[in-house]
Amino acid sequence: MKGRTRAGAGALAALLAVSACSFVEGAGVAGTLRVLAGSELADMEPLLAESAERTGVELVLDYSGTLDGTERIVAGAVEDYDAVWFPSNRYLHLVDGDRSSVRGETSVMLSPVVLGVSASRAEELGWVAGDGSVSGVTWEDVTLAVEEEGLTYGMSSPAASNSGFSALIGAASAMADSGAALEREDVAGVEERLATFFSGQELTAGSSGWLMEEFERRRRDVSGSGSVAPDGVVNYESVLMSYVPEAGEDPLVLVYPEDGVVTADYPLTLLAGASEEAAAAYERVVADLTSAEVQARIAETTFRRPAAAGVSERGFPSVVELPFPARREVVDELVAAYFSELRRPARTVYVLDVSGSMSGSRISGLRRALTVLTGADEGPLSSRGQVFQEREEVTLLPFSDEPGEPVSFVVEPEGADRARRGLAEEIAALEVGGETAAYDAVEAAYSLVEEAGEDGYLSSVVLMTDGEVNRGLDLDGLFASLEGLPSHAAAAPVFTVLFGEADAEEMERLSSRTGGRVFDARDLDLEEVFREIRGYH
Incomplete structure (x- = not known):
């Protein structure tokens, strides 16, 4: 996603001429706003650097998924931040009905x-x-x-x-x-x-x-x-x-569906616990970002529509905005139905290192992280989306010197609790010992996906290893073995969990080759990493 399309550039050219307001002049006193933000806002960093020069306020962004961030706000786990900046606060306001976690919010741009x-x-x-x-x-x-x-x-x-x-x-x-x-x-x-x-x-x-x-x-x-x-x-x-x-x-x-869409309004949101100094800094940044010139700059460089009143949206097609549900239970039930009834079910093969280097706290952490995914979670939206879902097929494939015997469970609607209990028992029974034949195990995982055929499942592989691969296939040998896979198997990505002494370069090559992604668990709790991976199944 480099640069922009010719059509997009032409559609937005008119915005560059907007000059109804002036930039906010810089202040003599510098300040910092600590912001928990959606990852897609990374493209705003150059504009925020320009804003800091004018306002004297630096925005330091830490990135998080929108719904995971919402969960953190509701749980009161945002004490390290002055503000949050996600594409939307709609779900937050359904959960936090009295808006006690929010001191103020201002829409900055639209998409x-x-x-x-x-x-x-x-x-x-x-x-x-x-x-x-x-x-x-x-x-x-x-x-x-x-x-x-x-x-x-x-x-x-x-x-x-x-x-x-x-x-x-x-x-x-x-x-x-x-x-x-x-x-x-x-x-x-x-x-x-x-x-x-x-x-x-x-x-x-x-x-x-x-x-x-x-x-x-x-x-x-x-x-x-x-x-x-x-x-x-x-x-x-x-x-x-x-x-x-x-x-x-x-x-x-x-x-643009003519019967309507839902639009992100990117509200920069001051948290209730922010200091008076942070509140003053917030006001300066908001005034700058919603000025006509900055709104035009945002539109030209990020293709997001201006949100400030009085700034033209010329060049953008008109859309019909659909009303957002007014009750939390409607949203929660719709998301639950998406996983249990509406979308294609997931098939995930968890390729798990149980070699000798995984003994002690490492295998305990792995057992704990996977067990969390088996339990019914009555928490906020993202937690419910991260447990094993109805209709999902989950396979545990442990390995050490060679791939172990795969054990599969389908979380059928009428037997979901039984399947989850069975998974928890298998996870608890994982034993460690031996060397590390990780790529033999990944090859075996692809064989399982291939054997399943084109049955409508969305398949993926998760590889978790903590050390150097020292048995069986090397990475190039694995790639050679995957040549000629049928399309349904070739489409299965490998999500690698970087842990312990695992080779970061090889894990990146494997994920890139298969269309997956590397999740770095060297400085994070494994439970947090496995929960994040669930968003990709």
């Missing part, structure tokens, strides 16, 4: 969640007009394209990422077509069509940024893995507009 589709596929579907634009397409039209034309797409997890969360709310609200905020009975009435819509989801992710990176990687197959890119991707308008096709590559066209 609706829409669908980007390859231009050739959109033309095949009859969505592209003579001028190259797309209009008149509804969420039901997209669902029909999935059902009748085999349209596929990627979307982030609604239990981890706001873009996936917003897409789920948007599709359900538009299909319900009640003219009001979504209610429980509305969800029940559209579950069948939602399940059809989500049958087209070929790619999932824990963040909107990684989703786009993986979509791009699959389109270009830079690793030679043979994984096939979906036809499109659901993401923020700004992310999709930032996509730059390579020479000769099919560009993306943006589809």
